[in-house]
Amino acid sequence: MTDVSRLPGTAHHHWQWxxxxxxxxxxxxxxxxxxxxxxxxxxxRDEAAKRVCAVCPVRSACLEH
Incomplete structure:
Protein backbone atom coordinates (compact mmCIF):
# COMPACT_ATOMS: atom_id res chain seq x y z
CA MET A 1 0.00 0.00 0.00
CA THR A 2 1.18 3.52 -0.76
CA ASP A 3 2.30 5.63 2.18
CA VAL A 4 0.41 8.92 1.90
CA SER A 5 1.40 10.27 5.30
CA ARG A 6 4.03 12.58 3.79
CA LEU A 7 1.80 14.08 1.12
CA PRO A 8 0.68 17.68 1.59
CA GLY A 9 -2.86 18.25 2.82
CA THR A 10 -5.71 19.23 0.56
CA ALA A 11 -5.28 22.52 -1.23
CA HIS A 12 -8.81 23.91 -0.95
CA HIS A 13 -7.60 27.43 -1.65
CA HIS A 14 -6.64 26.39 -5.20
CA TRP A 15 -10.13 25.35 -6.26
CA GLN A 16 -12.65 26.53 -3.68
CA TRP A 17 -13.57 29.53 -5.84
CA ARG A 45 -25.22 29.90 -27.43
CA ASP A 46 -22.06 32.03 -27.27
CA GLU A 47 -24.07 35.07 -26.16
CA ALA A 48 -25.87 33.04 -23.47
CA ALA A 49 -22.52 31.81 -22.15
CA LYS A 50 -21.12 35.34 -22.09
CA ARG A 51 -24.14 36.54 -20.09
CA VAL A 52 -23.43 33.88 -17.45
CA CYS A 53 -19.76 34.88 -17.24
CA ALA A 54 -20.54 38.59 -17.11
CA VAL A 55 -22.32 38.30 -13.76
CA CYS A 56 -20.11 35.59 -12.25
CA PRO A 57 -18.62 36.50 -8.85
CA VAL A 58 -15.42 34.53 -9.55
CA ARG A 59 -14.80 35.51 -13.16
CA SER A 60 -11.28 36.78 -12.49
CA ALA A 61 -10.20 33.57 -10.79
CA CYS A 62 -11.74 31.52 -13.59
CA LEU A 63 -9.97 33.47 -16.32
CA GLU A 64 -6.69 33.15 -14.45
CA HIS A 65 -7.23 29.40 -14.10
Whole structure:
Protein backbone atom coordinates (compact mmCIF):
# COMPACT_ATOMS: atom_id res chain seq x y z
CA MET A 1 0.00 0.00 0.00
CA THR A 2 1.18 3.52 -0.76
CA ASP A 3 2.30 5.63 2.18
CA VAL A 4 0.41 8.92 1.90
CA SER A 5 1.40 10.27 5.30
CA ARG A 6 4.03 12.58 3.79
CA LEU A 7 1.80 14.08 1.12
CA PRO A 8 0.68 17.68 1.59
CA GLY A 9 -2.86 18.25 2.82
CA THR A 10 -5.71 19.23 0.56
CA ALA A 11 -5.28 22.52 -1.23
CA HIS A 12 -8.81 23.91 -0.95
CA HIS A 13 -7.60 27.43 -1.65
CA HIS A 14 -6.64 26.39 -5.20
CA TRP A 15 -10.13 25.35 -6.26
CA GLN A 16 -12.65 26.53 -3.68
CA TRP A 17 -13.57 29.53 -5.84
CA UNK A 18 -15.22 27.08 -8.26
CA UNK A 19 -17.98 26.43 -5.74
CA UNK A 20 -19.19 30.02 -6.21
CA UNK A 21 -19.08 30.01 -10.03
CA UNK A 22 -22.24 31.10 -11.83
CA UNK A 23 -21.85 28.18 -14.25
CA UNK A 24 -21.43 25.56 -11.52
CA UNK A 25 -24.58 23.58 -12.32
CA UNK A 26 -25.11 24.49 -15.97
CA UNK A 27 -23.12 21.73 -17.66
CA UNK A 28 -20.67 22.09 -20.53
CA UNK A 29 -23.30 22.40 -23.28
CA UNK A 30 -23.69 26.08 -22.53
CA UNK A 31 -20.01 26.77 -23.22
CA UNK A 32 -18.83 24.20 -25.77
CA UNK A 33 -20.58 23.93 -29.10
CA UNK A 34 -21.71 20.59 -30.48
CA UNK A 35 -20.08 19.35 -33.68
CA UNK A 36 -21.45 21.11 -36.70
CA UNK A 37 -23.13 23.97 -34.87
CA UNK A 38 -23.06 27.05 -37.07
CA UNK A 39 -24.63 30.42 -37.64
CA UNK A 40 -27.33 31.88 -35.46
CA UNK A 41 -27.57 28.86 -33.15
CA UNK A 42 -23.88 29.10 -32.32
CA UNK A 43 -24.05 32.86 -31.87
CA UNK A 44 -27.03 32.51 -29.52
CA ARG A 45 -25.22 29.90 -27.43
CA ASP A 46 -22.06 32.03 -27.27
CA GLU A 47 -24.07 35.07 -26.16
CA ALA A 48 -25.87 33.04 -23.47
CA ALA A 49 -22.52 31.81 -22.15
CA LYS A 50 -21.12 35.34 -22.09
CA ARG A 51 -24.14 36.54 -20.09
CA VAL A 52 -23.43 33.88 -17.45
CA CYS A 53 -19.76 34.88 -17.24
CA ALA A 54 -20.54 38.59 -17.11
CA VAL A 55 -22.32 38.30 -13.76
CA CYS A 56 -20.11 35.59 -12.25
CA PRO A 57 -18.62 36.50 -8.85
CA VAL A 58 -15.42 34.53 -9.55
CA ARG A 59 -14.80 35.51 -13.16
CA SER A 60 -11.28 36.78 -12.49
CA ALA A 61 -10.20 33.57 -10.79
CA CYS A 62 -11.74 31.52 -13.59
CA LEU A 63 -9.97 33.47 -16.32
CA GLU A 64 -6.69 33.15 -14.45
CA HIS A 65 -7.23 29.40 -14.10
Missing amino acids: QLRAACRNLGPGRFYHPAGERGEERED
